[in-house]
Amino acid sequence: MTTLRQAQGERIGVIGAGAWGTALAQALASDGSEVVLWAREPELVAEINATHTNSLFLPSAKLAGSVRATGDIAELGALPALLAVVPAQFLGSVLAGLPDGTRDLVLCAKGIEAGSGRLMADVARDAAPAASLAVLSGPTFAHEVAAGLPTAVTLACAGGEAQWARLSPLIARPAFRPYYSDDLIGAEIGGAVKNVLAIACGVVEGLQLGQNARAALIARGYAEMLRFGLARGARAETLSGLCGLGDLVLTCSSTSSRNFSLGKALGEGQSAAEALAGKTSVAEGAATAPVLAELARAANMDMPIVEAVARLLAGEAPARAVVSELLARPLKAELERKA
Ligand SMILES: NC(=O)c1ccc[n+]([C@@H]2O[C@H](COP(=O)([O-])OP(=O)(O)OC[C@H]3O[C@@H](n4cnc5c(N)ncnc54)[C@H](O)[C@@H]3O)[C@@H](O)[C@H]2O)c1
Numbered sequence: 265m266t267t268l269r270q271a272q273g274e275r276i277g278v279i280g281a282g283a284w285g286t287a288l289a290q291a292l293a294s295d296g297s298e299v300v301l302w303a304r305e306p307e308l309v310a311e312i313n314a315t316h317t318n319s320l321f322l323p324s325a326k327l328a329g330s331v332r333a334t335g336d337i338a339e340l341g342a343l344p345a346l347l348a349v350v351p352a353q354f355l356g357s358v359l360a361g362l363p364d365g366t367r368d369l370v371l372c373a374k375g376i377e378a379g380s381g382r383l384m385a386d387v388a389r390d391a392a393p394a395a396s397l398a399v400l401s402g403p404t405f406a407h408e409v410a411a412g413l414p415t416a417v418t419l420a421c422a423g424g425e426a427q428w429a430r431l432s433p434l435i436a437r438p439a440f441r442p443y444y445s446d447d448l449i450g451a452e453i454g455g456a457v458k459n460v461l462a463i464a465c466g467v468v469e470g471l472q473l474g475q476n477a478r479a480a481l482i483a484r485g486y487a488e489m490l491r492f493g494l495a496r497g498a499r500a501e502t503l504s505g506l507c508g509l510g511d512l513v514l515t516c517s518s519t520s521s522r523n524f525s526l527g528k529a530l531g532e533g534q535s536a537a538e539a540l541a542g543k544t545s546v547a548e549g550a551a552t553a554p555v556l557a558e559l560a561r562a563a564n565m566d567m568p569i570v571e572a573v574a575r576l577l578a579g580e581a582p583a584r585a586v587v588s589e590l591l592a593r594p595l596k597a598e599l600e601r602k603a
């Protein structure tokens with residue numbers, strides 16, 4: 265039955281039925297394409313197939329009938345292209361359940377693996393060695409994408425233009441517009457670092473420090489993203505694009521961002537444990553901040569905003585004290601000094 269359906273039209277699968285996986289499945293299905301969506305939660309598989317809703321992770325969305333959910337990840341093994349949309353900390357364990365194969369694997373999580381410090385492409389290279397990797401990232405609130413509102417993303421293809429030629433027709437839709445890149449590292453670092461900076465901007469909101477402070481944080485946060493990215497081999501133009509600055513501006517401006525909302529709660533005096541208690545949704549910056557701060561320290565790199573977020577999340581100091589420490593740092597030149 266499954267084989268027959270796939271032979272008839274299913275060419276793309278989505279791994280992970282959180283808010284983003286569900287929204288991407290809906291965007292892909294918006295032209296009638298058949299999409300297979302793997303959900304970890306059996307009750308969600310049943311709900312999506314019966315009522316075309318996802319009350320757990322994206323209650324606002326009504327899904328097309330051509331989105332079919334499955335709880336068996338092996339079913340996706342025969343598809344030529346898969347989008348991996350589980351949170352960063354689970355990517356390795358989830359991909360381990362996928363039969364290995366020569367397919368396009370598009371990485372959509374925004375984070376760095378705790379413990380190993382690996383970017384998602386490094387995790388995927390180990391877990392799915394035969395796959396051709398790509399990274400999809402950009403300013404993309406899931407509920408807007410699911411509602412069909414216009415959205416643009418970076419689609420960075422390790423396989424260059426040949427892979428883009430395979431993937432772009434599968435992914436592009438009238439309201440969902442990918443832009444080509446071959447800079448996977450830049451696309452990954454933009455998304456991972458902006459989540460940490462969004463927490464910082466939320467703190468500014470929670471402490472009611474004003475719009476000037478928020479704009480300063482975005483600009484100085486971007487300088488940290490650039491510093492880290494360039495040291496890792498990312499291109500500056502990638503980081504100034506959709507997946508870097510574009511996403512940073514989005515997530516630093518709205519309580520629709522879970523990372524921004526987490527920071528706001530911290531600024532209002534909650535601990536990280538209190539702010540995250542009982543949440544089924546993920547704020548990736550909470551897991552990425554400590555490992556990013558550690559990577560920066562190990563490289564002797566100055567990332568004071570990231571460091572401040574990591575300290576705050578660890579409960580090392582209250583929000584107002586962390587901000588005071590940031591402001592008390594020695595004055596310095598705005599531009600990086602060339603070596
Ligand atoms: N939501 C958005 O607007 C959005 C947009 C762009 C990118 N992203 C990124 O997409 C990724 C997924 O986020 P989301 O918003 O879809 O998640 P979500 O917060 O909506 O849902 C949490 C997800 O985690 C999964 N999960 C929980 N425990 C797990 C485990 N032990 N093993 C495997 N999976 C587990 C759940 O099944 C669910 O799919 C994140 O990296 C996020 O940064 C999200």
Ligand SMILES: O=P(O)(O)OC[C@H](O)CO
Pocket residue numbers: 374402403404405406459462511514515520521522523524546547548
């Ligand atoms: O809700 P957030 O903070 O995970 O942000 C969602 C997306 O990454 C925005 O592009």
